[in-house]
Amino acid sequence: MKNASYIFSSERRAFLINASIGSLLICATANVAAQDMLSENDTQATALGYKSDANNVDKSTQPKYAAGQACSNCALYRPSGSTAGMCTLFTGKQVSAKAWCNAWAKAY
Ligand code: SF4
Numbered sequence: 001m002k003n004a005s006y007i008f009s010s011e012r013r014a015f016l017i018n019a020s021i022g023s024l025l026i027c028a029t030a031n032v033a034a035q036d037m038l039s040e041n042d043t044q045a046t047a048l049g050y051k052s053d054a055n056n057v058d059k060s061t062q063p064k065y066a067a068g069q070a071c072s073n074c075a076l077y078r079p080s081g082s083t084a085g086m087c088t089l090f091t092g093k094q095v096s097a098k099a100w101c102n103a104w105a106k107a108y
Helices: 010-034 043-047
Strands: 077-079 084-087 094-096
Touching: none
Parallel strands: none
Antiparallel strands: 077 084, 084 094
16 A cells, blocks of 8 residues: 555656546547548538549649649648548548648648
């Protein structure tokens, strides 16, 4: 059994803080992984010409598109894994790393 000095010790405080931070990170990661993928048929996605595979972008209707552009190299993309991530334009949904929309902006 721990004595009273342990209960109020900085070692115990550090353990509790680290355990709390770890729990929060696990919850945040699970939340991102649980989010659905953005559909091309989503109203906002359609308005921005979103394609889940940039290779399927029709250059005749999306003249801003240039080969090599994809969510994975867009300034608005935050990867949550190797194949998908979050876009600041589409909250609550994940976008494919190989997707594209006409709001693409070069990441520096
Ligand atoms: Fe992808 Fe960028 Fe368009 Fe978001 S703004 S969907 S990250 S290309």
